[in-house]
Amino acid sequence: MENYLKAGILTDLTKCVGCGACAVMCKQVNNLPGGIARQLDAYTWTLVEKQKGVYIRRQCMHCLEAACVSVCPVGALTRNRLGAVIYNQDKCIGCRYCIMACPFDIPKYQWNSRSPLVGKCIFCAEKRLKEGRQPGCTQVCPTGATIFGDRQTLMAEARRRIRKYPNRYIGHIYGEREAGGTSVLYLSALPFEQLGFKQGLRQKAYPELTRKMIRDVPIIGGVGGVALFGVMWVINRRIELKRQQQEAEKDKD
Amino acid sequence: MFAIIATVGLYATVIRFGMGLGASTNLSDRFPWGLWIGFDDLAGVALAAGGFTVAAGVYILGLHHYRPILRATILTAFLGYLMAGTSLIYDVGRPLRIWHPIIMWNEHSPMFLVAVCVMVYTAILAIEFSPAIFEWLELEHVGRFIHMLTPPLTIVGVLVATLHQSALGALFVIAPGKLHPLWYTPLLPALFYVSAIGVGMSMVIVESSLCRRCFGVKRHDNILSGLAKAIVVILTAYLTLRILSLALQRSIGFAFQGSIESLMFWVEILLGIATPLILFTSAKIRNNSHTRSYAALFVIIGVVLNRLNVSIIGISRYAGFSYIPSFIEIATTVFIVTLGIGAFCLIVRHFPILPEFGVDGSYMPLHNKVDGQHRRPVLFVAIAAFAMLTVALIAYGYRIHPPLHKGNGVSFDSNRLKITGNGGTAALRLPADYTFPKNSLSPGKVVFSHTRHVQLGSQACTNCHPDLYPMSRPTKKIGKFHGTARMHGCAACHDGKSAFSVDRDCAGCHVK
Numbered sequence: 001m002e003n004y005l006k007a008g009i010l011t012d013l014t015k016c017v018g019c020g021a022c023a024v025m026c027k028q029v030n031n032l033p034g035g036i037a038r039q040l041d042a043y044t045w046t047l048v049e050k051q052k053g054v055y056i057r058r059q060c061m062h063c064l065e066a067a068c069v070s071v072c073p074v075g076a077l078t079r080n081r082l083g084a085v086i087y088n089q090d091k092c093i094g095c096r097y098c099i100m101a102c103p104f105d106i107p108k109y110q111w112n113s114r115s116p117l118v119g120k121c122i123f124c125a126e127k128r129l130k131e132g133r134q135p136g137c138t139q140v141c142p143t144g145a146t147i148f149g150d151r152q153t154l155m156a157e158a159r160r161r162i163r164k165y166p167n168r169y170i171g172h173i174y175g176e177r178e179a180g181g182t183s184v185l186y187l188s189a190l191p192f193e194q195l196g197f198k199q200g201l202r203q204k205a206y207p208e209l210t211r212k213m214i215r216d217v218p219i220i221g222g223v224g225g226v227a228l229f230g231v232m233w234v235i236n237r238r239i240e241l242k243r244q245q246q247e248a249e250k251d252k253d
Numbered sequence: 254m255f256a257i258i259a260t261v262g263l264y265a266t267v268i269r270f271g272m273g274l275g276a277s278t279n280l281s282d283r284f285p286w287g288l289w290i291g292f293d294d295l296a297g298v299a300l301a302a303g304g305f306t307v308a309a310g311v312y313i314l315g316l317h318h319y320r321p322i323l324r325a326t327i328l329t330a331f332l333g334y335l336m337a338g339t340s341l342i343y344d345v346g347r348p349l350r351i352w353h354p355i356i357m358w359n360e361h362s363p364m365f366l367v368a369v370c371v372m373v374y375t376a377i378l379a380i381e382f383s384p385a386i387f388e389w390l391e392l393e394h395v396g397r398f399i400h401m402l403t404p405p406l407t408i409v410g411v412l413v414a415t416l417h418q419s420a421l422g423a424l425f426v427i428a429p430g431k432l433h434p435l436w437y438t439p440l441l442p443a444l445f446y447v448s449a450i451g452v453g454m455s456m457v458i459v460e461s462s463l464c465r466r467c468f469g470v471k472r473h474d475n476i477l478s479g480l481a482k483a484i485v486v487i488l489t490a491y492l493t494l495r496i497l498s499l500a501l502q503r504s505i506g507f508a509f510q511g512s513i514e515s516l517m518f519w520v521e522i523l524l525g526i527a528t529p530l531i532l533f534t535s536a537k538i539r540n541n542s543h544t545r546s547y548a549a550l551f552v553i554i555g556v557v558l559n560r561l562n563v564s565i566i567g568i569s570r571y572a573g574f575s576y577i578p579s580f581i582e583i584a585t586t587v588f589i590v591t592l593g594i595g596a597f598c599l600i601v602r603h604f605p606i607l608p609e610f611g612v613d614g615s616y617m618p619l620h621n622k623v624d625g626q627h628r629r630p631v632l633f634v635a636i637a638a639f640a641m642l643t644v645a646l647i648a649y650g651y652r653i654h655p656p657l658h659k660g661n662g663v664s665f666d667s668n669r670l671k672i673t674g675n676g677g678t679a680a681l682r683l684p685a686d687y688t689f690p691k692n693s694l695s696p697g698k699v700v701f702s703h704t705r706h707v708q709l710g711s712q713a714c715t716n717c718h719p720d721l722y723p724m725s726r727p728t729k730k731i732g733k734f735h736g737t738a739r740m741h742g743c744a745a746c747h748d749g750k751s752a753f754s755v756d757r758d759c760a761g762c763h764v765k
Binding site: 017018041053067070071072073074075076091092093094095096097099100101103105108109111112113114115116117198200201202206207209210211213214217220221224225228229231232235236238239 | 270271272273274275276280281282283285286309312313314315317345346347348350351353354357358359360361362363364365366367368404405408409411412415416419423424426427428429430431439442692694
């Protein structure tokens with residue numbers, strides 16, 4: 001895979017027939033136990049659900065600037081060179097901040113395990129992207145509803161489809177700007193708010209909210225330290241001077 | 254009393270580590286943080302803020318008249334942080350890896366900041382507390398050497414404490430859509446920090462009065478009333494910041510919506526800020542140790558409420574349901590808090606912490622001073638209230654999540670359901686008949702009856718629902734029309750062997 005390529009997935013909801021092959025393939029590639037759940041969970045990293053007669057594929061959005069990546073205290077969640085948000089299960093301590101922070105509520109936890117891990121789509125990064133292959137889900141899709149490609153190319157394709165078939169699609173690409181932009185994009189015939197897609201999200205990346213605060217930390221530490229030391233020195237000096245003054249007065253008497 | 258708490262606590266520990274978080278807590282993907290984070294960690298760390306506040310007062314601001322209470326305050330803070338750390342061991346999914354933040358860094362994460370600063374600060378507290386141990390060991394020169402380190406350590410401690418108290422607030426700044434607008438604000442770090450200072454001082458007041466009652470030591474009326482005056486300043490500052498943050502976010506309207514959140518908001522503001530503010534402005538209340546302690550208690554209740562509102566109540570609407578801590582979560586919290594209080598009492602009795610036991614740290618044994626009279630009314634009231642709250646919560650939780658079956662002659666034997674009692678399947682609250690609609694993939698609607706499958710087919714729940722509750726039985730493809738995801742569920746048993754095959758005339762199931 002070329003280095004400049006930023007991995008993306010375009011899911012065209014008008015083409016999905018709900019066969020669930022993507023979900024089955026995901027289970028196979030990642031050796032996930034159990035059947036396909038009704039909602040994403042720690043062992044079901046993608047699935048197809050149906051709302052208002054439309055089949056909708058759910059998965060991690062692989063945000064361009066992911067909240068989960070920014071909040072993980074040990075850096076277990078990272079964004080790799082290709083843009084996939086991947087999970088290093090050897091680092092994870094199980095604080096579940098990623099679950100708290102994700103605006104799409106994607107990361108799920110293995111609550112019933114004694115050594116629990118987080119579960120979410122990892123873009124088949126190790127098993128396929130690394131070898132130059134596309135993820136399992138996009139490979140098996142029989143209708144081409146969900147396809148893999150470079151994000152910019154997919155964005156152009158999505159815009160092309162909207163332009164060419166304005167009666168087939170609503171004029172919005174979900175994931176273009178949501179949470180500052182995501183690698184996984186959606187096209188739909190019905191408005192996204194009717195199909196259970198998160199609404200009201202920031203149009204800029206969520207980590208921006210805390211970045212400024214964190215960046216000021218060394219400044220607070222440095223300036224604060226000097227200031228406190230200064231205060232302490234001045235006050236102690238005053239106390240010392242007062243004591244010397246009192247002793248001097250005592251000596252006078 | 255302690256034996257009961259300890260036994261229950263140990264049982265809770267076994268359940269938590271033996272069966273995992275899912276079995277022992279009411280946490281879930283929609284509510285990943287609960288009592289342990291909201292109360293033990295957030296409230297616990299705030300309540301332990303007295304350490305750096307009083308230390309800063311004594312060593313940086315030169316207010317040496319606060320020195321007599323310093324050691325007890327440092328001890329309280331130290332134990333407070335140990336308690337918060339212990340609750341983290343319970344809460345974190347892989348506690349054996351809790352040391353990872355030391356070598357695995359993510360400088361962008363507020364939680365990383367909290368982890369590192371809390372570790373550093375607990376170490377500092379341990380060092381600041383150690384002179385008491387060295388004096389007990391009669392190694393006073395070591396104690397005096399550490400005393401010399403104290404001023405720079407205090408500065409580092411204040412900085413580190415400021416950072417992590419604020420960072421705890423910063424934890425929630427990443428989730429504006431999830432936390433209710435009455436609490437979400439980019440100013441959360443500042444609000445957490447200021448309230449921590451205020452509640453730290455209030456804890457000093459309450460803890461002093463408890464020490465007086467338990468150990469019969471002298472009062473420190475003049476310094477404690479001085480603290481009370483400072484609390485007025487802090488509370489005013491907090492109130493100003495809070496109103497400012499609400500105004501900046503244009504969220505003031507939410508306070509008058511009549512929702513549960515607005516109710517909790519007013520309870521928090523009135524109980525936790527307005528009441529103590531009004532009380533402490535009166536010099537008479539400040540100077541009377543009784544009223545002073547009760548006023549300080551309001552601040553403590555307010556801050557605990559605030560932390561619970563931010564971490565639990567404020568998220569409930571987004572999560573879609575109300576999280577109620579499980580018995581195990583409550584039991585471990587009670588256990589940890591009791592251990593902390595017990596440790597405090599033990600250490601105070603045997604180590605030179607309270608100066609009344611000797612002048613300037615020289616130690617005199619307890620039995621010379623106090624007559625073994627252990628009247629702890631406030632402590633008992635607190636523990637009893639907590640116990641009653643626990644029972645009430647369990648009863649409430651039980652009522653809204655009743656068990657799936659009442660055991661009325663219903664039992665499961667491997668994968669066959671045995672119904673022996675008169676209740677039959679009425680004892681099981683089975684879902685109503687479900688209709689799969691006709692659509693482009695289904696030639697006619699299919700009605701699935703739980704009752705027929707359970708009663709006539711003697712199917713146990715886990716035959717189809719191995720992972721409660723979604724239908725997650727592994728797929729099986731039979732016949733050329735039943736390759737869709739829906740039919741896989743039926744074909745798993747209706748393959749001609751376990752039950753009639755779906756691969757026969759369609760009209761048998763698909764009704765026009």
